[in-house]
Amino acid sequence: MNSPFLAASDLLSGLVDCDIHPLPATPDDITQFLPRRWQEHAREYGSHLRSVYSNTITHPRMTPYTARLDAWSPRGGLPGSDLDFMREQLLDRFHFARGILQPLRPAASAQRNLDFGSALCGAINEWQTEVLIPQEPRLRGSIVVHPEDPEAAVAEIARCAAKGGFVQVSLPPRGLEPLGRKRYWPVLEAAAAHGLPIGLHVSGIGGHAATAGGWPSYYIEEHHSLVQMMQAVCTSLIVEGVFERLPSLKVVLIESGFAWVPALRSRLDRAYLRLHSEVPHLKRLPSEYLRDHLWFTTQPIDEPEHDDDLPDLCADVGWDRIMLSTDYPHWDFDDPSHLLRRGVTAEQRALVFRDNAHAFYGDLLA
Amino acid sequence: MAARTAVIDCDVHATLPNMGTLMPYLPPYWRETFEFRGIDALDFSLTSDPRNTPLHVRPDWKAKGGGGASDVSALGRDLLDPFGIDIAILNCMHAGLVAFSEDMAAAMCTAANEWISQEWLDRDRRLRASIAVPLQSPDLAVAEIERRSGDARFVQVLIPVSHELPLGRRTYWPIYRAAAMRGLPVAVHAGSAMRHAPTSTGWPSYFLEDHVGEAQAFESALLSMVSEGVFEEFPDLIVVLAESGCAWLPSFIWRANKTWRGLRVEVPWAKRSPGEVIRKHIRLTTQPLDVPMDLACVEKFIAQLGSEDMLLLSTDYPHWNFDGQAALAPAFGSKLRRRIMHDNPLSTYPRLREQLQILGDVA
Numbered sequence: 001m002n003s004p005f006l007a008a009s010d011l012l013s014g015l016v017d018c019d020i021h022p023l024p025a026t027p028d029d030i031t032q033f034l035p036r037r038w039q040e041h042a043r044e045y046g047s048h049l050r051s052v053y054s055n056t057i058t059h060p061r062m063t064p065y066t067a068r069l070d071a072w073s074p075r076g077g078l079p080g081s082d083l084d085f086m087r088e089q090l091l092d093r094f095h096f097a098r099g100i101l102q103p104l105r106p107a108a109s110a111q112r113n114l115d116f117g118s119a120l121c122g123a124i125n126e127w128q129t130e131v132l133i134p135q136e137p138r139l140r141g142s143i144v145v146h147p148e149d150p151e152a153a154v155a156e157i158a159r160c161a162a163k164g165g166f167v168q169v170s171l172p173p174r175g176l177e178p179l180g181r182k183r184y185w186p187v188l189e190a191a192a193a194h195g196l197p198i199g200l201h202v203s204g205i206g207g208h209a210a211t212a213g214g215w216p217s218y219y220i221e222e223h224h225s226l227v228q229m230m231q232a233v234c235t236s237l238i239v240e241g242v243f244e245r246l247p248s249l250k251v252v253l254i255e256s257g258f259a260w261v262p263a264l265r266s267r268l269d270r271a272y273l274r275l276h277s278e279v280p281h282l283k284r285l286p287s288e289y290l291r292d293h294l295w296f297t298t299q300p301i302d303e304p305e306h307d308d309d310l311p312d313l314c315a316d317v318g319w320d321r322i323m324l325s326t327d328y329p330h331w332d333f334d335d336p337s338h339l340l341r342r343g344v345t346a347e348q349r350a351l352v353f354r355d356n357a358h359a360f361y362g363d364l365l366a
Numbered sequence: 367m368a369a370r371t372a373v374i375d376c377d378v379h380a381t382l383p384n385m386g387t388l389m390p391y392l393p394p395y396w397r398e399t400f401e402f403r404g405i406d407a408l409d410f411s412l413t414s415d416p417r418n419t420p421l422h423v424r425p426d427w428k429a430k431g432g433g434g435a436s437d438v439s440a441l442g443r444d445l446l447d448p449f450g451i452d453i454a455i456l457n458c459m460h461a462g463l464v465a466f467s468e469d470m471a472a473a474m475c476t477a478a479n480e481w482i483s484q485e486w487l488d489r490d491r492r493l494r495a496s497i498a499v500p501l502q503s504p505d506l507a508v509a510e511i512e513r514r515s516g517d518a519r520f521v522q523v524l525i526p527v528s529h530e531l532p533l534g535r536r537t538y539w540p541i542y543r544a545a546a547m548r549g550l551p552v553a554v555h556a557g558s559a560m561r562h563a564p565t566s567t568g569w570p571s572y573f574l575e576d577h578v579g580e581a582q583a584f585e586s587a588l589l590s591m592v593s594e595g596v597f598e599e600f601p602d603l604i605v606v607l608a609e610s611g612c613a614w615l616p617s618f619i620w621r622a623n624k625t626w627r628g629l630r631v632e633v634p635w636a637k638r639s640p641g642e643v644i645r646k647h648i649r650l651t652t653q654p655l656d657v658p659m660d661l662a663c664v665e666k667f668i669a670q671l672g673s674e675d676m677l678l679l680s681t682d683y684p685h686w687n688f689d690g691q692a693a694l695a696p697a698f699g700s701k702l703r704r705r706i707m708h709d710n711p712l713s714t715y716p717r718l719r720e721q722l723q724i725l726g727d728v729a
Binding site for chain 2: 062173174175176177178179180181204206208209210211212213214215216217218219220221223224225227228229231232233235236239240257259260262263264266267268270271272274275277278279300302303304305306309312331332
């Protein structure tokens with residue numbers, strides 16, 4: 001294991017995948033956990049979002065369900081819906097000891113009807129701990145909550161934390177307002193109080209245009225715009241003083257890369273140099289909060305044009321701040337056997353592929 | 367005696383003191399309207415260019431009782447003379463770029479361009495300017511380019527980075543066509559019409575966040591222009607990103623190239639990688655530059671930028687980005703300095719090249 005150039009069969013053992021997308025095989029998989037009143041609502045009305053289509057994503061993806069073409073189960077199931085096939089394609093194949101679930105469908109935390117949204121969140125959380133994790137004990141859940149319903153979200157965090165099986169609170173980065181704003185503090189405080197990190201996976205339907213200049217035409221733009229979104233969320237959490245208020249809070253940004261971090265860090269510090277009197281609640285440079293409170297996942301791995309720049313970038317962001325993710329079963333999946341191969345030591349790979357996740361999630365991942 | 371190498375500052379601000387300033391330059395209908403409705407007394411300073419924050423005017427440039435950059439003689443005294451700047455390109459960000467009424471916006475742009483011509487360009491031979499146009503109405507924007515481009519002191523077209531639609535949308539192509547056919551670069555400058563929240567996550571609380579977020583607005587606008595095929599349609603078009611922060615560009619190119627490799631089938635006209643298109647068609651003004659100002663960081667940034675042709679000197683006067691006289695940090699080596707201060711601006715702006723050749727200033 002001393003060589004930085006590992007054969008695919010020589011992967012480390014005990015890897016942790018920080019981003020797996022399970023899909024319900026049928027809508028009933030989720031709705032069975034809804035109270036009768038909301039089962040009827042789901043049947044009669046269904047999803048109600050701030051977006052152009054009622055039942056599908058704004059920009060059509062390049063493949064059905066945004067999935068790898070080979071991720072449809074041999075038994076005909078939707079990508080991510082068949083745990084046997086997930087074991088074969090992902091967990092067993094790459095020797096994963098742990099995999100963290102990121103359920104994105106249905107879009108519970110973006111529902112305009114808050115009570116329905118919160119009920120759906122609860123049902124998705126039940127599905128994770130009652131169905132998925134018992135069948136595949138290597139999996140861990142993310143507590144899905146509706147950020148616009150803080151009272152219900154705080155109660156759901158307490159309920160799920162007591163129940164166990166979850167490693168983080170999952171919030172959509174695109175909400176009605178930037179996530180560092182005061183309206184969201186009760187939710188962030190509840191996560192911190194229960195010792196749960198916040199997992200921010202690119203997602204959300206807040207009703208705002210995907211860019212400051214309006215709606216893009218193409219998926220190729222929408223896909224990249226998620227990077228700009230994460231820079232905005234990162235800015236908001238830092239500048240609003242969330243980490244000054246909640247010094248124990250840790251946040252992981254999932255599926256947005258991290259090559260943008262050094263430039264944002266410099267820009268934040270430069271702006272702070274001139275405008276610090278506007279934000280006297282900050283006691284340190286923005287870059288220091290960033291360094292202490294934010295973690296990043298690998299997929300989609302940034303691809304600099306010069307090979308040396310990737311390990312340089314990892315060192316700059318922090319080898320202890322980057323955690324492996326595959327995004328299975330989506331089309332832009334990163335194969336761990338091809339990831340971080342050049343100019344990276346075995347120790348650095350062990351950090352990213354396994355140890356950082358254990359340090360970040362601690363006992364929650366045990 | 368050998369001709370001196372001209373120093374060219376590609377982003378200097380003239381600030382319209384108030385709408386009343388435009389009254390002499392407006393046609394009778396708009397003059398009467400402004401007076402009757404009291405529009406001449408309104409403060410139309412932009413939310414995206416806030417005059418009341420410490421970023422707006424460098425302390426030693428703060429004019430007596432004014433907001434800075436509203437006086438041509440102060441510009442000469444505070445910037446051009448002490449910095450040894452031979453040519454400076456004025457960008458005036460004002461309500462005409464963002465107003466909701468298309469006709470009022472166009473009238474403001476025309477009047478403001480005339481004000482720039484008479485009150486600035488006529489008074490200091492070192493000054494050049496951008497043609498501010500109303501994106502709200504591509505037809506009226508093209509008309510303003512046609513009206514103004516006969517004056518060779520106007521060297522580019524000026525639009526804000528965030529507007530009603532992403533900048534690559536075909537709606538705007540008549541403007542790019544009009545610019546490209548006249549050899550005028552298009553300056554995309556920091557600034558927003560605020561038709562949309564400054565971030566896709568909604569409205570931030572602080573000026574600081576607005577300012578930081580503008581770099582992301584540039585990323586989105588550039589992605590739109592590249593994805594929509596603007597540079598396939600107009601192979602001679604040059605776009606100058608002014609006051610963008612610059613440091614975001616290398617990692618942006620990496621991600622854009624990667625996404626293009628996976629999704630290019632969606633935009634079949636995009637035959638070249640985004641990185642190749644950007645290096646050919648995009649230029650950036652240097653202030654502010656969100657790169658730590660030490661030698662290693664600057665060298666790494668230039669290497670990752672992958673081009674020595676893209677950076678154009680700017681002081682961003684009167685904004686407070688740097689102190690002292692070093693608009694371009696010492697970390698830039700002498701060869702690169704010459705390119706940024708002289709060669710690249712001349713390559714970017716054909717009109718400057720022609721004028722300098724006439725004057726015999728080019729070494």
